[in-house]
Amino acid sequence: MSTIVLKGIQKNYGAVQVIKGIDLSIDDREFCVFVGPSGCGKSTLLRMIAGLEEITAGDLMIDGQRINDVPPSERGLAMVFQSYALYPHMSVADNMGFSLRLAGVPKEERRAKVAEAARILHLDNLLDRKPKELSGGQRQRVAIGRAIVRKPKVFLFDEPLSNLDASLRVQMRIELARLHDELAATMIYVTHDQIEAMTMADKIVVLQSGIVEQAGTPLELYHHPRNQFVAGFIGSPKMNFLPAKVTAVTDTATTIALPSGASLDIPVRAGGQKVGYAVTLGVRPEHMRLAGEGELLGEVMVVERLGGETFLYTQLNDGTMLIVQADGEIPTGVHERISIKLDPAACHLFDGEGLAIERMERHPLANLRRLPTRKAS
Amino acid sequence: MASTTTAAPVPGTSTTVGGRSQRNVKTLPLVAPSVVILFLWMIVPLAMTLWFSFQYYNLLDPTVGGFAGFENYTFLLTDPSLWTAMINTIFLVFWVLVITVGLGTLLAVLFDQDFYGRSIARLLAIAPFFVMPTVSALVWKNMLMHPVNGLFAFFTRSLGLPAIDFFGSFPLTSVIIIVAWQWLPFALLILLTAIQSLDSEQKEAARMDGAGPFSMFFFIILPHLGRAISVVIMIETIFLLSVFAEIYVTTSGGPGLASTNLAFLIYLRALREYDVGGASAAGVIAVILANIVAVFLVRSIAKNIAD
Numbered sequence: 001m002s003t004i005v006l007k008g009i010q011k012n013y014g015a016v017q018v019i020k021g022i023d024l025s026i027d028d029r030e031f032c033v034f035v036g037p038s039g040c041g042k043s044t045l046l047r048m049i050a051g052l053e054e055i056t057a058g059d060l061m062i063d064g065q066r067i068n069d070v071p072p073s074e075r076g077l078a079m080v081f082q083s084y085a086l087y088p089h090m091s092v093a094d095n096m097g098f099s100l101r102l103a104g105v106p107k108e109e110r111r112a113k114v115a116e117a118a119r120i121l122h123l124d125n126l127l128d129r130k131p132k133e134l135s136g137g138q139r140q141r142v143a144i145g146r147a148i149v150r151k152p153k154v155f156l157f158d159e160p161l162s163n164l165d166a167s168l169r170v171q172m173r174i175e176l177a178r179l180h181d182e183l184a185a186t187m188i189y190v191t192h193d194q195i196e197a198m199t200m201a202d203k204i205v206v207l208q209s210g211i212v213e214q215a216g217t218p219l220e221l222y223h224h225p226r227n228q229f230v231a232g233f234i235g236s237p238k239m240n241f242l243p244a245k246v247t248a249v250t251d252t253a254t255t256i257a258l259p260s261g262a263s264l265d266i267p268v269r270a271g272g273q274k275v276g277y278a279v280t281l282g283v284r285p286e287h288m289r290l291a292g293e294g295e296l297l298g299e300v301m302v303v304e305r306l307g308g309e310t311f312l313y314t315q316l317n318d319g320t321m322l323i324v325q326a327d328g329e330i331p332t333g334v335h336e337r338i339s340i341k342l343d344p345a346a347c348h349l350f351d352g353e354g355l356a357i358e359r360m361e362r363h364p365l366a367n368l369r370r371l372p373t374r375k376a377s
Numbered sequence: 378m379a380s381t382t383t384a385a386p387v388p389g390t391s392t393t394v395g396g397r398s399q400r401n402v403k404t405l406p407l408v409a410p411s412v413v414i415l416f417l418w419m420i421v422p423l424a425m426t427l428w429f430s431f432q433y434y435n436l437l438d439p440t441v442g443g444f445a446g447f448e449n450y451t452f453l454l455t456d457p458s459l460w461t462a463m464i465n466t467i468f469l470v471f472w473v474l475v476i477t478v479g480l481g482t483l484l485a486v487l488f489d490q491d492f493y494g495r496s497i498a499r500l501l502a503i504a505p506f507f508v509m510p511t512v513s514a515l516v517w518k519n520m521l522m523h524p525v526n527g528l529f530a531f532f533t534r535s536l537g538l539p540a541i542d543f544f545g546s547f548p549l550t551s552v553i554i555i556v557a558w559q560w561l562p563f564a565l566l567i568l569l570t571a572i573q574s575l576d577s578e579q580k581e582a583a584r585m586d587g588a589g590p591f592s593m594f595f596f597i598i599l600p601h602l603g604r605a606i607s608v609v610i611m612i613e614t615i616f617l618l619s620v621f622a623e624i625y626v627t628t629s630g631g632p633g634l635a636s637t638n639l640a641f642l643i644y645l646r647a648l649r650e651y652d653v654g655g656a657s658a659a660g661v662i663a664v665i666l667a668n669i670v671a672v673f674l675v676r677s678i679a680k681n682i683a684d
């Protein structure tokens with residue numbers, strides 16, 4: 001059992017407030033991902049949990065115990081650093097066994113534990129090498145092995161894959177997910193890459209300038225973003241935003257008019273919205289299609305063909321840019337004029353402050369959790 | 378494709394008249410003067426020293442002269458003063474290295490911490506390196522270690538103890554203290570730079586692994602400093618083998634030969650006894666000794682730096 005609870009956590013560097021009061025709870029065996037743009041305070045938050053930074057205000061609890069003042073090595077956590085931070089003069093085995101050695105674990109037991117971790121990570125025949133004789137992916141695995149050996153309650157990762165090349169990153173992503181399942185441990189993972197967050201997380205915490213914008217399952221964030229920032233951050237390519245005006249409000253839908261003159265019925269609860277209010281329509285590239293009599297007309301400026309799908313960077317008649325995802329087979333070329341049809345059920349509406357207007361129906365998968373099935377050993 | 382590969386000159390095996398030969402013509406006259414000067418700079422004194430070391434040559438007695446064979450060498454090598462000087466030299470180099478590297482490492486760790494007035498403290502710690510050897514030796518001799526006027530004597534007297542005659546009772550130790558004081562800033566400077574290059578995430582990883590200050594020092598910081606320590610040892614050894622000013626100013630090699638090293642012995646032979654032949658032979662022995670030390674040092678350090 002290891003649940004982590006953050007209550008009003010704050011961090012100041014001198015007069016600068018970097019973390020502005022974070023409340024969060026991370027369940028046992030959850031894979032929790034902190035995601036956000038560079039400089040938003042993800043690392044700072046993780047390092048406070050690790051004990052490498054002082055907590056200015058608030059309570060940090062693990063399993064109900066306040067651990068603000070417990071030194072890092074006694075919190076039962078292990079951290080994997082972005083630079084791997086391997087000890088260059090020690091062999092792989094010594095790197096992995098260092099914490100046990102400091103803890104006074106006998107040599108035989110130490111060797112067995114290191115061998116066990118090496119087996120899990122497929123490092124068996126690299127144990128005698130020095131870190132500099134390893135490739136990036138292998139170093140990464142040693143860094144993870146160093147964490148595993150300690151059998152921590154919680155694993156902390158700070159952008160562990162950002163120094164790897166693209167294909168290795170995908171491979172390590174899968175391996176980490178497998179590891180999470182196998183170790184049945186709580187993991188907190190920091191990244192700026194929303195794809196890593198979406199693919200691995202049970203719970204995503206979106207941070208921006210020191211506050212939590214939204215926390216939830218990947219599909220909750222995708223289908224029910226709380227505001228325009230989260231909507232734009234989650235999903236690739238980015239969600240398109242178009243200015244619109246409310247023209248009618250009913251019990252089942254809000255009708256809006258786009259600058260192009262087209263009208264759409266979006267199934268959201270109007271709440272405080274009234275006719276004439278300015279709102280923002282959010283629609284993801286994958287929720288549009290090319291059709292004869294669409295709501296939007298524009299000229300294709302750039303075509304990105306990925307094979308399976310094609311992205312059309314389209315300039316609308318009023319000058320705004322729109323990214324449209326189309327089938328990989330379409331022959332549309334640059335400077336062709338296209339007509340785009342929107343799927344109203346997949347559209348999002350944001351009010352004047354950028355907050356999402358609640359949808360009529362919750363997405364059926366929004367609460368889907370992906371907790372490990374195995375029992376903790 | 379084929380034509381471009383044949384046309385392009387292959388580096389290293391060049392047969393083309395264009396690039397390479399032209400370069401030789403251009404650069405040789407430019408580097409030649411410095412190469413010639415450096416070569417003469419080294420070879421003339423060495424050749425003269427070698428030549429004189431096989432001659433009877435005493436400035437006080439112009440009547441003796443001529444080829445001496447190995448007599449200067451045999452005289453020296455059987456002279457107990459050479460062995461004393463050699464042992465003194467090794468003793469001095471060894472202890473100065475121990476003190477400067479040991480204290481330098483500790484001070485470097487200290488000055489790496491954040492504390493109020495750190496930059497001024499660093500400046501003060503580095504300062505002795507900019508004092509000329511003669512001056513610092515005089516300061517130590519007259520203001521610190523002097524049995525009557527010295528600061529140390531003042532302290533011992535105020536404790537009711539007799540003053541210590543440093544240069545009379547512990548001549549070599551006193552010289553070692555002075556030389557170590559001069560070279561400590563050098564070691565500190567290099568080691569501090571090295572410590573600052575230690576990846577902070579590595580230290581944090583060690584902290585998470587449960588390393589306290591001592592484990593951190595012995596398992597993380599010290600191994601990281603290995604290379605820098607080798608460099609300090611190599612450079613200091615080269616200079617410490619020829620310490621002269623500090624001895625000349627303070628003890629003049631005495632009492633007896635208690636603080637005479639090889640450099641000072643050569644000076645004693647050549648200038649005090651005007652025996653150019655004997656001094657040259659001692660010089661040659663010093664060169665050989667320095668080279669033996671250098672070979673061992675460079676070997677072990679090159680190995681250290683390579684891995």
Ligand SMILES: Nc1ncnc2c1ncn2[C@@H]1O[C@H](COP(=O)(O)OP(=O)(O)O)[C@@H](O)[C@H]1O
Nearest residue numbers: 013016018036037038039040041042043044045
């Ligand atoms: N030691 C420090 N002193 C002052 N400001 C810091 C320090 N460390 C980080 N910051 C600031 O805190 C903010 C968050 O940093 P960080 O947590 O590293 O962001 P990221 O989300 O990219 O990991 C940044 O604006 C950074 O400039």
Ligand SMILES: [Mg+2]
Nearest residue numbers: 042043044159
């Ligand atoms: Mg960061």
